[in-house]
Amino acid sequence: MSVVGIDFGNLQTIIAVARNRGIDVICNEVSNRFTPSLVSFGPKQRYLGETAKTQEISNFKNTVSSLKRIIGRTFADKEVQEIEKQYLTAPLVDVNGQLAVKVNYQGQETTFTIIQLFAMYLTKMKEIATNETKLPVSDCVIAIPSWFTDVQRRAVLDASEIAGLNVLRLINDSTATALGYGITKTDLPEDKPRNICFVDIGHSTYTVTIVAFIKGQLTVKSRAFDRHFGGRDFDRMLVDHFAAEFKTKYGIDVKSNGKALIRLMAGCEKLKKILSANSQAPLNIESIMEDRDVSSMMKRSEFEELAKDLISRVEAPIKQALEDAGMTIEEIDAVEMVGGSIRIPSLKERIQAYFGKDLSSTLNQDEAVARGAALQCAILSPSFKVRDFTVQDITSYPIKITWQPTPEEEETELVVFNKNNSTPSTKILTFYRSQPFDLEAHYAEPEKIPSGINPWIARFSIKNVEPINGEPACIKVKARINIHGVLSVESAYIVEEVLKEEPVEAPKADAAEGEEAAAPETRKVKKLVKKGDLPVVSATSSLDRSVLAELKEKEMEMIASDKLVVDTEMAKNALEEYIYDTRSKVDSVYKDFINPADKEKFVADLNDAENWLYEEGEETTKSVYVAKLADLHVVGKPIIERYREVEARANAARELRESINQLMSQATSSEEKYAHIPVEEKNSIVEKCAKAQTWIENKLERQSMLKKYETPAVTSAEIIKQRDDIVYFAVPILNKPKPKPVVVETPETPAAEEKPASREETKEDDTKDMDID
Numbered sequence: 001m002s003v004v005g006i007d008f009g010n011l012q013t014i015i016a017v018a019r020n021r022g023i024d025v026i027c028n029e030v031s032n033r034f035t036p037s038l039v040s041f042g043p044k045q046r047y048l049g050e051t052a053k054t055q056e057i058s059n060f061k062n063t064v065s066s067l068k069r070i071i072g073r074t075f076a077d078k079e080v081q082e083i084e085k086q087y088l089t090a091p092l093v094d095v096n097g098q099l100a101v102k103v104n105y106q107g108q109e110t111t112f113t114i115i116q117l118f119a120m121y122l123t124k125m126k127e128i129a130t131n132e133t134k135l136p137v138s139d140c141v142i143a144i145p146s147w148f149t150d151v152q153r154r155a156v157l158d159a160s161e162i163a164g165l166n167v168l169r170l171i172n173d174s175t176a177t178a179l180g181y182g183i184t185k186t187d188l189p190e191d192k193p194r195n196i197c198f199v200d201i202g203h204s205t206y207t208v209t210i211v212a213f214i215k216g217q218l219t220v221k222s223r224a225f226d227r228h229f230g231g232r233d234f235d236r237m238l239v240d241h242f243a244a245e246f247k248t249k250y251g252i253d254v255k256s257n258g259k260a261l262i263r264l265m266a267g268c269e270k271l272k273k274i275l276s277a278n279s280q281a282p283l284n285i286e287s288i289m290e291d292r293d294v295s296s297m298m299k300r301s302e303f304e305e306l307a308k309d310l311i312s313r314v315e316a317p318i319k320q321a322l323e324d325a326g327m328t329i330e331e332i333d334a335v336e337m338v339g340g341s342i343r344i345p346s347l348k349e350r351i352q353a354y355f356g357k358d359l360s361s362t363l364n365q366d367e368a369v370a371r372g373a374a375l376q377c378a379i380l381s382p383s384f385k386v387r388d389f390t391v392q393d394i395t396s397y398p399i400k401i402t403w404q405p406t407p408e409e410e411e412t413e414l415v416v417f418n419k420n421n422s423t424p425s426t427k428i429l430t431f432y433r434s435q436p437f438d439l440e441a442h443y444a445e446p447e448k449i450p451s452g453i454n455p456w457i458a459r460f461s462i463k464n465v466e467p468i469n470g471e472p473a474c475i476k477v478k479a480r481i482n483i484h485g486v487l488s489v490e491s492a493y494i495v496e497e498v499l500k501e502e503p504v505e506a507p508k509a510d511a512a513e514g515e516e517a518a519a520p521e522t523r524k525v526k527k528l529v530k531k532g533d534l535p536v537v538s539a540t541s542s543l544d545r546s547v548l549a550e551l552k553e554k555e556m557e558m559i560a561s562d563k564l565v566v567d568t569e570m571a572k573n574a575l576e577e578y579i580y581d582t583r584s585k586v587d588s589v590y591k592d593f594i595n596p597a598d599k600e601k602f603v604a605d606l607n608d609a610e611n612w613l614y615e616e617g618e619e620t621t622k623s624v625y626v627a628k629l630a631d632l633h634v635v636g637k638p639i640i641e642r643y644r645e646v647e648a649r650a651n652a653a654r655e656l657r658e659s660i661n662q663l664m665s666q667a668t669s670s671e672e673k674y675a676h677i678p679v680e681e682k683n684s685i686v687e688k689c690a691k692a693q694t695w696i697e698n699k700l701e702r703q704s705m706l707k708k709y710e711t712p713a714v715t716s717a718e719i720i721k722q723r724d725d726i727v728y729f730a731v732p733i734l735n736k737p738k739p740k741p742v743v744v745e746t747p748e749t750p751a752a753e754e755k756p757a758s759r760e761e762t763k764e765d766d767t768k769d770m771d772i773d
Contacts, residue, residue, distance in 0.1 A: 005373025016374035072152030077452030119162035176372030222324035238268035648716035
């Protein structure tokens, strides 16, 4: 079973596996170490990852990107409508409150929720990992943004279940980075922590995390983020700049054309990367729209001037993280930079100036998160043994529990998990109730979570509550934020107050002789005793089990459909390749191996098959293509076999003759090493070799009299079998070991045995009697 870590990025996804006593980032089907985070739909099948990228421009209305940004969101979400929509090319729709897309799939309009799209992409990641490791993939750890809320985390878990993945942990991406950094360090202190600030600027998110390391443990002290700051914001800034320039310079409105906008976005992304290492960079796009080519040039100084407002935003999260951790810049031992967007020089310069110290890049900027996720998976997996390393994470948002009060109560809510509360974490709440009651969980600071996401988290109904002895029962409710960062009520139970007698220790005193010891004193104390569990009914944003089962079945159907399409295309290609390859050789290499009487009809059959392939055979089933190829093989396969037999037969005959000569030479040799072999056995080898020699010569003579297109008199397989027969017969005889010499006893031998054994012989005999481990 493979142990997999998945860094699901907004632009691309990276997969790492634990193997060979280390962590490897694996390649996809085109040997890339990252896979585009895209899902696309066509008239026959889905396209996931690389295949979706190849048709992103031509099929943009049926291609979905930014899955990480829209998972767990609703159609009415303000951020979706105002920010994310500008990065999406497929039309968004509302399906029972869930965000979905409407695409043309298999010739008809189909609606898929974002959870389904996320599951489709995870299915592709599972396939890549399985193909690379040659092992089944189930257990995994998925890295997600630390700012994900409960509803987004549950959506990722639902999508993973639909894809057939068992998520051992949803790990915050910055925590995964910290784990990959710390677990390899052998010089971590045992008492005073080493404080590291991780600055991660990715494609769409900017996160600052301060982590304290001691030997065998990391503790996240604080985390701050800018959810709308990353590489794509710089790309969009360049798109706006050049769109305005091209409108003036060429009189074209790039933003009015979907394909042109995608081409410009790709060109701006490339220009940004070039500017990271050069003082200026060109932008050239052929036929961007209306058959117009466009070009421009930008200097790094111009880029930095355009981006000054964006760059000024890097300091705020750093300040917030330091404030939440209660630290100063001087207490930070090192600043580690990760994420693809930190390659922008002006960003690094601004961050370095703020800290007043050199920045470190000891981690792989693109792969650090995936490696950390794979390490976490290895730690949690029973099939791997990893160095003990504890990961103590924190919550990003405070969570409160609300309830309907009783007449005796005034409070109606309580912040149970504060911001930066350690996770996983469990809190026990006490209620006095005479009847069933509900608890509701909300985010305590709705303004801090992504705008547009409902601050409501879940409802938990505590059932079967009854008064005890006419008084409200004492109910204990166990609330927990689990390893995924998801809130749940694990259990609820009744606690009864019971009076119990406990012995009281009396002061020790020496009893007088003859006096009886005093009876031990006792006292009654009140004890809380658990009386029984109560059923808890949870209402969360997770999909119902029946819905999950239905979506999982649909995903399996689409996987099977995609496989059939691929297999059908391969069968079609195999037929097409056979037609072209065979027909091109009929008048050349196969010329002498085809019966002249059959040649004309065979060529006609190949031509007919080609015409059929591009007419009524353009769209048909796999079985029809396979049957068509089988019909052509009836004539074509013997031709190819006869052609291949010429060389194979000559090689096999040469090897047989060499073996015959070698074995006969050894069987008639007068060398000492063969002297012990009986003459009749040697003669049997000579006789068998002679028969084989006669056989091959007769066969080859008959073959020489045949036309090349006639059925061969002997095949290479028959010759190889003949060689194997004589080798297997002769080798055991020729390798027969010499018999051991016979020891003849002399009259002196008994007398010699009566002599005492030498010290060496005694030592040897003693050793034989010992038990040696």
